[in-house]
Structures are given as C-alpha cells and as structure tokens.
Amino acid sequence: MSLVVVGSVAYDGVETPHGRVDRMLGGAATYISLAASYFTKTRLVAIVGDDFADEDTEFIARRGIDLEGLERVPGKTFFWAGKYSEDMNDRDTLTTELNVFADFDPKIPESYRGEKYLLLGNIQPALQRSVLAQMKKPRLAGGDTMNYWINDFREELLATIRQWDFLLINDSEARLLAGETNLRRAASKILGMGPHTLVIKRGEYGAMLFRNNSYFVVPGYLLEDVFDPTGAGDCFAGGFIGYLAEQGFDLEAGHIGRGDLSRAVIYGSVMGSFCCEKFGVERFRTLTRAEIDARFNEFRAFTSF
C-alpha cells in the first residue's frame, strides 16, 4: 500500500554541541519519506529550486521514493538554519529563507491520487486541505502542524483537521491547540475537533497516542549520544504512518486495533531515535530494516514488566 507525503524539501544549516553543518539536505517531507520508505512505497510531493543537487535527488530515489511529485522551478530551495541549546531540548532559528517554497501549491500527480495513505507535513492549512481534496479516497489521512498556524490561522486549521483521521503534534502544540495545560484533558478536547486518533510527541520523553476510549504511552529511547535532533519528529511521523500503510490498516472501517496503533507509535519512536544518531539525514544512508526491527524489540525489552 503506497503512501503520499506532502511537505517541505529543504537545505538546513544546523549547529549542535557535537558540531556544525552549514548546508545539508533537510525538510519535513524529506525526513518523513525517508523514514516511511523502510515500510512502504512512498510518493513525495514537494518543491525545490534549480540549486537542488543531483546527489540529493539520487539519494532520495535510491530509497525507492517516487519523485514524480517533486516539482523543480527556477530559484533557490527553502533554507533553514538553527542552533541547539547545550541539552538540545531547545533551538533558536537563525535563518528562514522560504525561497521557492513561498509559492508552493501542491499538485498531486494523477498517478498518486488513488493511494490510500496520506501524510501532510507542516504547511499552510489551506494547502493541506487542497491536497486532501485532490486525493480520491484515502483510507487514512492526517498530518502535522505548528504553533504559527495554531495561533494565526486557527479557523483555517480547525476546518482542515476536521477532515483528518489523525493529528500528529508535539506536547506544546497540543496544549496551545486545546488551550489546556493538562495533556489528558487537552487530548480529549482535540479528539472533539475531528481526528479520531491523536499522537502527541514529547521529544526525549517519548510519545502518547489517544483515541476516544484508550491511550498508549511510550517513553523515549535512551540514546548515549544525540548528535542532531533535527527531523526526529518527522521521522516519527514517517515510521508511524509507514508501518500502518505496510500493514494495510483501515482506521475508518475499524480494521485497526489498539495494539496495531501502539506498534505504529513504537516504529515512529524507533525512526525518531535513529534520526538523532547522526547529523541531518546521514543515518539513513546506512540504516537497515533489520536494525529497525532490532530496536523495536529493544523497546519491548525495556518497557515490559
């Protein structure tokens, strides 16, 4: 079962206590697609400029990711630069140059429209809505958003997520969206906004999944070295939806159990943890499915009692 991923493909500059890279492949849709590609056929929709390097295109293509939806236009690719704090729980944005991404108007290739799984990376809510409208009848559609849209485009965002099966956000975004500090209450409120499944990412502290009558919580994987957390949340999303697509689950039809969703959260956590082990997307140059499954089993070992 194939997955359509829509979002940003970018170049990033990142500084962490472990080092600095001035320019490397990044972007939410890049991370989501790379992570999902270990589980399912993935089809990317994004926009890049004419500075986008052939070697980066080839790297993505080597993971079997369909690039028919990767639009190339004159101009520069989206560039973001940030610097992490000593404990890497905070980061300052140093530069945001939208470049060609400023005019991104996602056009879903005809060959993608019948796919059953859709992951909408963090872009303007109206664009997310237009993507869903272009799809025929996905079984499972959802995505991410961020503080900026929650604060300044609230009504548009609410109209967008009302149509989603699942919403994947971090804890501070969940609190902001719900206007409620307590996460359990915040989750109840958000489940009233449309999505029947809510995943809240908590960075190093793990993740939580809420549905109307159940919830699941997993702690974060304890890495000895976090080199670069950039993209970890997107890799979580890619692992989560990638696993569900691999299994062919159909939430609307109720063909999915709590255990299935819980395992998807674990695969998301696994992919997020691998992402942090090297700068940028480097870890995905060597990562294998066997390593992923081994870490899944490690999660079971350190959480079961």
Next chain:
Amino acid sequence: MSLVVVGSVAYDGVETPHGRVDRMLGGAATYISLAASYFTKTRLVAIVGDDFADEDTEFIARRGIDLEGLERVPGKTFFWAGKYSEDMNDRDTLTTELNVFADFDPKIPESYRGEKYLLLGNIQPALQRSVLAQMKKPRLAGGDTMNYWINDFREELLATIRQWDFLLINDSEARLLAGETNLRRAASKILGMGPHTLVIKRGEYGAMLFRNNSYFVVPGYLLEDVFDPTGAGDCFAGGFIGYLAEQGFDLEAGHIGRGDLSRAVIYGSVMGSFCCEKFGVERFRTLTRAEIDARFNEFRAFTSF
C-alpha cells in the same frame, strides 16, 4: 518482611494552582512510610517536637506503622513551606525551619535492628551511614539524597552510597552526581559508585531503573488533575521498596530478576501518582490496596504493545 524508614516527619505549607494549605502533615519519612505501609510492615525512625498533633500520630499509627522509633523532644517540629509554578514542574521554597530536626541523630530501636529492608530518606549522609551501621544485616538498603549533599558534602555522600544496594534520585540529581548530562551515561557512572541498582525519577515523565546490564523505563501516569506533587517522589520510594519487601526479595543473593524490579518501579509510580491527587497525605486516608492494584494493571494496559 519489615521495612525500616528513616527521615523527616514535618509540617508543610503548600500553595499550588489548586489551592493552599498553611500547615499539614508532611516530611519524606511520612510519605515513604505511608506508601510502603500498603505492602509491608513499616517501622519509622524520625524526630518531632512537642507541637506534633495526636491526630497526626494516630493517622500514621492507623496505617499499621510502628512508631517506637519516633522520637518526641521539646521544641517545634520541622516546618517547610513552598509554592508551585503554574505547570507544577517547579517550586520555590518559601520557608525552611529545621527546628528539632536540626539535632536529629537517628537511634534505631533494638527491635528494628534485625529488619531486612532499609530506606534512608534524604538526610545528612553521615547520619544515613550511622543508621546503616546500627542495622544488623539488612538484605536490601538504600535511599535518597539531594542537590545540597551532592554539591557540598560530596565525599561524605560518596562514602555513604558506596555501601548501598540502591540509590533513588531524580534526573537533575543524577546529572549533578555524575557530572554528565546524558542520563544513560550518567547512570553508568553512578553504578560505578557502589549501588548495583539505580532508580531515576523524572516527575511527570515517569522513572527509569538501571542495573549493570539492563534498564527499564516507564512513562508517568497521566493524571487529569495534579493537586499537589509534594511527597510524590517519596511515595514512589515507599512503593518501590515496599513491594520488594513484601515479596521478600534479596538482591545481594541474586534472588531478584529484572521483572521483579520493574514491577517495583511500577508500584512506585502508582504510589507517586495517587499522592498527587489530593493535598499532602490526604489521599492516604481513603486509598485501598485494591485501588493500587487496579492502577498497576492500568499501567500495564497503557504501556504494553
């Protein structure tokens, strides 16, 4: 199997976003003993002044806690007051009046000395050492400490914990003790300091247990209302050691498996979560073992996959 608990019995003044109580029963040894009393016979060693109310003595005694080691001297009982931040993850100490606690020199009653389980609450490391020296041959001994002793009494503290089976501290204390930000590395360093078992408490994010070749991590229980987190870490300690004492486990002899310790961490988490549901020790006026075991099962339900 009985447990000896040594530490502070106090009066607390607490202000949280949910309300304020000017004076109520508190103290680490009080919370530890109350939590442990649901699992095993518990024998308290502490000091109070002549202002200590009969109703508080009776409340503790009604939980079956042995008060032979509760010394009463002329003067006022230890008083602490604090105010919690809006999200309750931080608190400011408003008042610390040591009063009779300043001269606490724990004398273990003869009838306690042969007990097999010892939990040393957060007191001066030299006093913790003198308590252990008074015990005949405990199977399992350990305790808590805090930033102040780690910073200003480091050598004394290291000499003390070298004799312990287990150390129970929070994440910031673990980082400070090890001089290492990464918790997995910090745990390895601390396991080289003596204790074969390290429990790191993470507040709302749960707890971790480390031994030389294994670790276990559990997320925190998601309460809808946290009324007052005071004592939650001590209740965790009481549930942890209480469960091990109830089972009669003997770590030295290797009669304990990873599963046993993991379940002790869950019972610790359960007791910490109940503690937060009301102000001070109030929850323990009505809490039953059946409620405790039901929440233990709830932990299994929301963490297993």
